[in-house]
Amino acid sequence: MxxxxxxxxxxxxxxxxxxxxxxxxxxxxxxxxxxxxxxxxxxxxxxxxxxxxxxxxxxxxxxxxxxxxxxxxxxxxxxxxxxxxxxxxxxxxxxxxxxxxxxxxxxxxxxxxxxxxxxxxxxxxxxxxxxxxxxxxxxxxxxxxxxxxxxxxxxxxxxxxxxxxxxxxxxxxxxxxxCPKWGGSWEEAHAFVHACLESAPPGSHAGRLVAEVHLERWLDDSDEGHSGYLRSGRVRDEILEAAARSVQHPDYRPGFDWIGDHNTFAGALCLGGHHREAAPFFRTLGNKATASPWEHVGDKEVQFLKHRRTALAKG
The missing domain is CATH 1.25.40.10 (Tetratricopeptide repeat domain)
Structure with a gap:
């Protein structure tokens, strides 16, 4: 055999x-x-x-x-x-x-x-x-x-x-x-991450903050209908634009943060059903994963591998 x-x-x-x-x-x-x-x-x-x-x-x-x-x-x-x-x-x-x-x-x-x-x-x-x-x-x-x-x-x-x-x-x-869970507001959170991205040089890690704030809002069960939040085309486009200005920019310096950067973008897209758009991040990652955001939706390894499989099949 x-x-x-x-x-x-x-x-x-x-x-x-x-x-x-x-x-x-x-x-x-x-x-x-x-x-x-x-x-x-x-x-x-x-x-x-x-x-x-x-x-x-x-x-x-x-x-x-x-x-x-x-x-x-x-x-x-x-x-x-x-x-x-x-x-x-x-x-x-x-x-x-x-x-x-x-x-x-x-x-x-x-x-x-x-x-x-x-x-x-x-x-x-x-x-x-x-x-x-x-x-x-x-x-x-x-x-x-x-x-x-x-x-x-x-x-x-x-x-x-x-x-x-x-x-x-x-x-x-x-x-x-x-974020609201600590007494803030979504207006403050979104304004902050966009200010970080605008002030950062091209290819910085700051684009990841855009994906993070959208993940946080999706996780916040105080928002009615939050489960479909990441499915929005507007949210998807914001995440992709942030990626283009950070991890996908020619000036991006990976450093030790690169695995977290790519997992955050891949997760924010996959959990919104945008698997085709997430495929480039998984191709860069291979099998390298971080607990967040996958642990928020079940067994972290099962979720990472499941979404990677779907993304690579579509993209």
Whole structure:
């Protein structure tokens, strides 16, 4: 009998597709702060540093490692910021992704306690290093979680944008705060993402924000008829125009964000039934996937592979 072909799988681990991130993770597991520090120093772009920091803060073993690093180098901006980011992840995992009415008082208490620990570290880093992008971006998340108000979140984003005007992780974080689920409005959210796109150079990551805001609006069950929102030809055309000005532009610099960029565009189009238009993004991706947006509609791997199959068949 002929050998059975291995099943087609989606690859969600960024370390499997960006080899240097695997080296970073290995250094964490080896308790090698020197290599971790050298790795972040080597990265030349803040967007790449943000992705690398995400690998660190999602590792459950990183908390003790980073606490030891901070104890050994208490003035290290990197060690303190990475530890603060880990505290944010711990807090948010306790809170969960449910809306506020489904989160208990005890969960909120623990959530806020972890965010306050993170905030104290970040306040000191930003005071000592006013241009430190990772710290200011993390403070956007703590401000949102602690309910510090939109004016304070905007102030922090302005401090970030003053030196890093197109920081995609920071822009995405502010977008979350501008959505109605966090007390904002769709008018504010759409205006923000279009302002980001208009001010960004051709080929930037900012086009992805347009797809993100449409996905957020589709997910918002407070909008009547939201399930058909992404099917709109107007929404489809906005997403495609944003892609043409970002990931499909000749000046696009992929960096570490490219997998997330293409998954976001592919997801926003597929979930609106625009599979033919999504095909180019899947051809670029191959089997490389991110949890969002696929996890919002079921098993992330099943959904990614199903929509990819349909898109490639049509496009």
């Amino acid at each position: 002929p050998p059975t072909a291995p099943p087609i799988r989606a690859e969600f681990d960024p370390c499997a597709t960006i080899p240097s991130l695997a080296d970073l993770r290995a250094a964490l597991r080896d308790d090698d702060w020197g290599t971790v520090e050298a790795y972040f120093d080597f990265l030349g772009h803040e967007d790449d540093r943000a992705v690398a920091a995400g690998v660190v803060d999602r590792m459950s073993t990183s908390q003790r490692f980073l606490e030891r690093a901070v104890a050994a180098q208490p003035r290290s901006a990197l060690a303190r910021t990475l530890l603060a980011r880990r505290y944010i992840v711990i807090g948010w995992d306790i809170r969960s992704a449910y809306t506020a009415e489904h989160v208990s008082a005890e969960q909120f208490q623990q959530f806020h306690a972890w965010l306050r620990r993170a905030e104290q570290l970040l306040i000191d880093v930003c005071a000592e290093h006013p241009t430190y992008a990772m710290a200011w971006a993390a403070r956007l998340t703590t401000a949102r979680g602690l309910g510090l108000g939109l004016s304070e979140v905007r102030r922090r984003h302005e401090r970030l944008a003053e030196h890093h005007p197109h920081h995609i992780a920071g822009q995405s974080s502010l977008l979350q705060r501008l």
